[in-house]
Every structure is written in C-alpha cells, then in structure tokens.
Amino acid sequence: MAQPTVAIIGSGQAGLQVAASLRELRYEGRVVLIGDEPHAPYQRPPLSKGYLLGEVGPGQVTLRPAAFFSTQEIELITGKRAVAVDRVRRMVGLEDDSVVEYDHLVLATGARNRPLPVPGADLQNVFFLRTLDEAVLLRAKMAVAKNAVVIGAGFIGLEFAASARKQGLNVTVLDVADRPLARAVSKAMSAACSREHEKMGVRLLFETQVMRLLGEKGAVTGVETVDGRILDADLVVIGIGVIPNIELAATCDLTIEDGIVVDEFLQTCDPHISAIGDVAAYKSDRAHGRRVRLESVQNAVDQGRCVAGRIVGRPAAYQALPWFWSNQGHLHFQMTGLSSSDCEEALRGDPNSASFSVYLFREGRLVCVESLNRPADHMLARRLLNSCVAVEPAQAADANFDLKSLLAGGP
Amino acid sequence: MIKICFIEHDGTEHVVEGEVGNSLMQTARDNLVRGIIGDCGGNCSCATCHGYVDPAWFDKLPPRSEEESVMLDGAMHLEQNSRLTCQIKVTEELDGLVIRLPISQI
Numbered sequence: 046m047a048q049p050t051v052a053i054i055g056s057g058q059a060g061l062q063v064a065a066s067l068r069e070l071r072y073e074g075r076v077v078l079i080g081d082e083p084h085a086p087y088q089r090p091p092l093s094k095g096y097l098l099g100e101v102g103p104g105q106v107t108l109r110p111a112a113f114f115s116t117q118e119i120e121l122i123t124g125k126r127a128v129a130v131d132r133v134r135r136m137v138g139l140e141d142d143s144v145v146e147y148d149h150l151v152l153a154t155g156a157r158n159r160p161l162p163v164p165g166a167d168l169q170n171v172f173f174l175r176t177l178d179e180a181v182l183l184r185a186k187m188a189v190a191k192n193a194v195v196i197g198a199g200f201i202g203l204e205f206a207a208s209a210r211k212q213g214l215n216v217t218v219l220d221v222a223d224r225p226l227a228r229a230v231s232k233a234m235s236a237a238c239s240r241e242h243e244k245m246g247v248r249l250l251f252e253t254q255v256m257r258l259l260g261e262k263g264a265v266t267g268v269e270t271v272d273g274r275i276l277d278a279d280l281v282v283i284g285i286g287v288i289p290n291i292e293l294a295a296t297c298d299l300t301i302e303d304g305i306v307v308d309e310f311l312q313t314c315d316p317h318i319s320a321i322g323d324v325a326a327y328k329s330d331r332a333h334g335r336r337v338r339l340e341s342v343q344n345a346v347d348q349g350r351c352v353a354g355r356i357v358g359r360p361a362a363y364q365a366l367p368w369f370w371s372n373q374g375h376l377h378f379q380m381t382g383l384s385s386s387d388c389e390e391a392l393r394g395d396p397n398s399a400s401f402s403v404y405l406f407r408e409g410r411l412v413c414v415e416s417l418n419r420p421a422d423h424m425l426a427r428r429l430l431n432s433c434v435a436v437e438p439a440q441a442a443d444a445n446f447d448l449k450s451l452l453a454g455g456p
Numbered sequence: 457m458i459k460i461c462f463i464e465h466d467g468t469e470h471v472v473e474g475e476v477g478n479s480l481m482q483t484a485r486d487n488l489v490r491g492i493i494g495d496c497g498g499n500c501s502c503a504t505c506h507g508y509v510d511p512a513w514f515d516k517l518p519p520r521s522e523e524e525s526v527m528l529d530g531a532m533h534l535e536q537n538s539r540l541t542c543q544i545k546v547t548e549e550l551d552g553l554v555i556r557l558p559i560s561q562i
Binding site: 065068069088090091108109110113117342343346368370372377379420421422423424425427428431 | 485486488490495496497499500501502503523526527529530531532562
C-alpha cells in the first residue's frame with residue numbers, strides 16, 4: 046500500500062466526523078469514506094421537522110459543502126454498499142467489485158428502520174422516516190394527504206406528528222406501550238408529552254396494536270387495530286425503532302451483541318477495526334457498566350472524534366456525556382445522562398406546564414436530566430453531570446435553590 | 457467576497473470566505489476552524505458554537521433570541537459579547553467581522 050489508509054464504512058454523521066476529525070488532527074494518510082446512499086453526508090435531524098415544513102431545503106441538510114471533500118482530500122464514495130471485509134488482507138470489497146485497502150477500518154454502518162410485520166405494510170403511502178430519500182417522498186405526500194396515522198410514539202413518530210399538525214393534517218399516533226416515549230423518558234415527561242400533543246390536536250391511542258393496514262388499488266386507506274378499530278389513513282408513518290446494521294461485521298466474525306461489540310476505546314475484537322455510532326455497543330460507566338448502544342447525533346460525533354484521536358496516536362477511553370434533543374412543535378425536549386427504570390425522580394418547575402425538568406437519581410446520584418422547554422436547566426445539567434458534583438434530590442426540586450452554586454463551590 | 461475572521465483562543469487566525477445565508481457556525485465548520493463544534497447542526501440545542509463578537513461589531517448584529525440567551529446562559533466562559541454562531545447568518549454587511557473563540561466549548 047502506497048500510504049496509510051483509513052477506510053470508513055458509513056457516511057452518516059459518525060462516519061463523516063471521523064474523516065473530518067482525522068484531517069483536523071493533521072492525519073496525513075488516505076481517508077476513504079464509503080456510503081451506500083446516493084447523497085453526500087447529510088444531517089438527519091431536520092428531516093422530521095424543518096425539512097417536512099419546507100423551512101429547510103434538501104440542499105441545506107448537507108453536513109459539508111462538496112468543496113470540503115476535495116480541499117480536505119477525503120475520498121467520498123457514494124451510492125456503493127460495502128459487501129465484504131477481508132480482515133487478513135485488510136481489504137473492503139464494494140458491491141461493484143472494487144476494493145479499498147485499509148490500515149484501519151471504521152464501521153459506522155448505522156441502523157435501519159425496524160419493519161412492521163403486519164399485512165399491508167408494503168402498501169403505497171406507507172412511509173418510514175430515516176433517510177433523505179424517504180423524507181422527500183413523505184413531504185410530497187404530506188402536501189396532499191388528509192389523515193395521517195403514525196405507528197409508534199417514539200421521537201421520530203412524535204416529531205412527524207407535530208410537523209403534520211402544523212401542515213393541517215389530522216394526526217393519530219398509536220403505540221403498544223401505555224405512554225409516549227416509554228423506553229426513553231420518565232413517566233412525568235411522558236405525561237406532559239401526551240398532554241401537549243393533545244393540545245396540538247394530535248390524537249393519541251396507547252396500548253393499541255396494529256392488526257393490518259388496509260388498502261385500495263395498492264394504496265393505504267386505513268389502519269385496523271387488534272381491538273377492532275379502523276382508523277382512516279391516506280398516509281401512514283411507521284416509527285417503531287431501528288435495527289443496527291451488524292451484518293457486514295458479522296460476516297467477518299467480529300463479536301456482535303445487539304450491536305458491534307467494542308471496548309472502551311471503541312475498538313472491536315480486531316485491533317485494526319473500530320465501530321462507532323448507532324451500530325456500536327460499548328460498556329458505559331454511566332449505565333452501571335452495562336453495554337449500551339446509543340442512537341444520537343452526540344454519540345455519533347463524539348465517538349467519531351474519539352476514534353480519530355486514537356488513529357493519530359492520542360488514545361482515550363470514550364466517556365462522553367450523552368445528550369439528546371427533540372423538537373416537536375412548541376416542545377423543545379432535551380435530555381442528558383442515562384437513566385434507568387429504577388431511578389428516583391425530582392421535578393423542577395410545574396409538570397402541568399410545558400416548562401419543567403425531571404432530575405433522575407440512581408442510588409442517590411444524579412444520572413440523568415430531562416428538560417422540556419428549559420434549555421438553561423439542560424445546559425447546567427450537562428455541567429453538573431460532567432463535574433460529578435453531588436446534587437441532592439431536594440435541591441433539584443427546590444426552584445429557589447441555585448444549582449449553579451454547586452459548581453462554583455465544588456472542590 | 458465576504459471575509460470572516462475567526463480567532464482561536466491560542467491566537468490562531470482563520471480568515472475564511474462567508475456565503476450569504478449560511479450561519480457563522482457553518483462557515484467556521486466548513487473551513488475546519490477548530491474551536492467551533494456545532495454538533496446540533498444549528499438547532500440552538502447544544503451551545504457548542506459559542507464565540508465572542510468583536511465589540512466593534514456587536515451592535516451591528518441582530519439581537520439574541522430568548523432561546524439563544526438561555527442556551528448561552530448555560531454555556532461556559534460567558535462574556536458580554538458572547539453569541540451562538542449558529543444563530544447569526546452571513547450578510548454582505550458582515551464583511552470583515554471578527555469572532556474570537558472561547559478556550560473550550562464544553
């Protein structure tokens with residue numbers, strides 16, 4: 046090989062970040078960024094919000110201008126799937142039979158939509174929302190649709206619901222769980238989420254399972270639930286989570302456990318291969334040493350930076366504080382840290398309003414803060430969690446107690 | 457051509473070309489200016505694109521929104537002339553603008 050090469054499979058937020066950070070850290074070898082989508086790297090978060098509302102054009106979601114790749118000498122390969130990794134010869138095979146040799150390989154293969162295993166899921170006007178191509182189709186249909194049914198009250202489903210209400214569609218969201226965002230947030234935050242979505246005019250149906258999608262002439266006309274209800278729909282969005290894209294790693298015998306297993310340096314069981322972003326499963330001190338796989342922009346970019354640092358000889362264990370945001374109409378939701386179902390809750394602000402925060406404690410330690418329209422709480426929470434100062438639940442719940450003072454007075 | 461000057465905390469200067477309509481954060485990131493992160497993509501959600509506007513320019517910029525103010529309130533190393541650069545769009549009038557960057561964004 047003429048010069049050292051880093052190959053990156055997956056040109057989403059994580060993959061792009063490795064490439065950009067390598068150049069920022071003055072890595073002088075080849076950087077090859079391989080993506081299977083036809084587009085240059087773009088941001089996914091606006092696709093369910095600004096893009097659907099026409100506030101952001103398709104050209105404005107790109108992560109970097111075209112010139113960036115040429116000036117930074119990042120070889121961007123679009124529209125080609127990597128189909129094989131030869132770990133002995135250190136080569137990636139692409140679907141067009143071309144080959145990229147590597148010294149270090151970064152797997153940033155992300156995740157794909159979890160399919161809905163019911164009859165009718167393949168009808169026209171049934172959409173997922175993960176890629177730009179999916180968003181383009183969905184946006185076009187939204188302009189003419191009347192009744193949208195969203196299957197899954199997760200972040201994507203609720204962001205879409207809020208956008209669709211703004212566009213004047215009738216929107217029903219259903220979920221098998223008994224509350225929205227059931228796997229992600231506290232009950233107090235779920236309750237506020239339900240109430241505020243109802244204020245937007247979204248109809249919410251919980252503990253409701255889909256039996257099948259109904260159609261006429263190949264296009265969806267309704268959703269039939271297991272309890273026998275039929276909901277009219279000329280547009281259906283499915284948002285029931287994702288499946289990590291581990292297949293390539295599995296075919297070359299890397300260790301898989303939900304995602305691609307990595308150590309604290311984000312290295313797989315092969316020292317020449319790292320995995321980052323939605324697909325990587327790492328043990329987090331913030332989750333009691335449990336292995337976690339986080340689907341967020343923060344996780345993608347911070348892991349990208351961590352691996353780029355190791356490649357240029359500055360290894361560091363990955364310990365970044367997780368944080369996340371979701372905008373749903375008038376709801377600006379932010380979360381930092383990692384919670385679990387056994388957490389003790391302290392509320393700051395009025396949970397019956399659209400502006401409060403939930404502080405979650407595990408064994409007396411602050412581990413997570415969820416904020417609704419309270420960005421200052423969120424920002425402060427990140428500092429509190431990063432500095433590891435002790436916070437008492439009573440202090441968090443007392444709106445007159447200045448949490449910032451804990452930082453200033455800390456040791 | 458609109459020139460924007462970003463000065464890193466260690467004094468390193470980057471004079472880069474701004475494109476009308478892009479934010480200052482994008483302008484910095486597209487030109488690999490270290491010290492601007494902008495992880496949330498310009499959503500006013502992360503406060504990692506914090507910069508200090510040169511005092512001569514501060515009053516020429518549109519004022520902070522309430523959202524920007526509260527995000528900044530939680531940011532580190534806050535000064536009177538602090539702004540989130542994702543909230544400032546490049547215009548012809550900003551030719552020559554100078555932005556200094558904090559010692560760290562987080």
